Amino acid sequence: MSEVVLGVGASHSTLMNTHWDEVADLPDAVAFRDGLQEAAGLVAAARPDAVVIIGSNHFRGFFLDMMPAVTIGVGECVGAGESGTPGGPLPVDTGLARHLVDSLLENEFDAAFSLRLQVDHGITHSLQYLVPDLDVPIVPVVLNMFAPPLPTLRRCHRLGERIGRAIASDGEAKRVAVIASGGLSHRLPWPKWFATFSDDDRFLVEAWLNGRASWSEYEVRRRQIIRAAAPDINSDFDRRFLDMLADGGLGEILGYDNHRIESEAGNGGQEIRSWVAMAAAVGPARGRTLAYAPIPQWLTGMGVAVLSVGGDR
Structure with missing residues (x-):
């Protein structure tokens, strides 16, 4: 019987790769980087x-021509390599993924699967910083976010x-870490695909619909749109969520709807x-926040937390 031995949640931002010099002297950015390094040591x-990594996709592997709610990579997995994140083939634990x-x-939970999955920094950023040698096979789980x-959060x-139950029933004796990549609070200048109002909105929706074979051709303008956005970070929300995670009491947040x-x-x-899916996969555990800081230069509330099965906070 395999077992989950650790859970980690970590925010991601490609600006950490491309524009680190802008924040290198800021204590908050240094503290977040140090939190990632501490988490990497714990991993x-x-x-x-094996590492099950749960994250998002920013329209570089999934597009509006086909958008499953949940997809598991069971064969080839390739990093898009945008903004200095890992590109090319990633090692996959195909046996665990298929299981x-x-x-x-x-158990009546329909998940899509892919034998040739392309992932972006929604998966690879955390691998880059938490599993830097990429010598552990992964099971990529991509959620539509x-x-x-x-x-819904309850569904996740x-x-x-x-x-978590599947890992425990795989008939193997593997030690499995579960990593959540994404969040915390931030607002991207992205429209809903059914409500476009500006030229930038229409450009982005076109990129999301038609970019399957040419996503990189849209990248320059897309990056400019993101870099021009004003930060919108809610530190109170982030800290409240991290406290709930540490206390093992996510019940309140599960009632939140998308709005x-x-x-x-x-x-x-x-x-x-x-993060919600990761915590549920780990099961009862002690949580600890290793770092949190609102970093407006990255548009995001950046957090790192660990869940230690049966461990101390």
């Missing part, structure tokens, strides 16, 4: 045989519970789904 100390899909289906309608929690999440934490705050 290494846990000696995982997760089969187990979910047997940006193209409404989105799976149930997904995490079933992932409430967006109104309090921005459209990027929808990425807490990965």
Whole structure:
């Protein structure tokens, strides 16, 4: 029987790769980087045989021509490599990945699967900083967090519970770490695909619909739109969520609908789904926040937290 040995949640931002010099002297940015390094040490100390990583996709692997709610990579997995994140083939634990899909289906939870999955920094940023040598096979789980309608937080929690059960029933003896990538509060200058009002809105929706074979051709203008955005960070929401995670009491947040999440934490705050699923996969555990800081230069409330099974806070 395999077991989950550690859970980690970490915010991501490609600006950490491309514009680090702008914040290198800021204590908050340094503290977040140090929190990532501490978490990486804890992942290494846990000696995982596999890492289940739950994250989002920013329209570089999934597009509006086909947008599943949940997708598990069971074969090839390739990093898009945007903004200095890992590109090219990533090692996949295909046996565990297939077992997760089969187990979910047997428990009436339909997940899409992919034998050739392209992921972006919604998956690879955390691998880059938490599993820097990329020598541990992964199981990528991609949740739709940006193209409404989105799976509810309760649904994501149930997904995490079933992932945890599947790991425990795989008939192996693997040590598995579960990593959540995304969030916390932030607002991207992204329209809803069905409500475009400006030229930038229409450009982005075109990129999201037609970019499957040419996503990189849209990248320059897309990056300019994001860099021009004003930060919208809700530190109170972030700290409250991290406290709930540490206390193991996510019940309150599970009642939030999409509108409430967006109104309090921005459209990027929808990425807490990965954290919710991770916590449910880990099960009863002690939590600890390693770092939190609102970093307006990255548009995001940046947090790192760990859940230690049966451990101390």
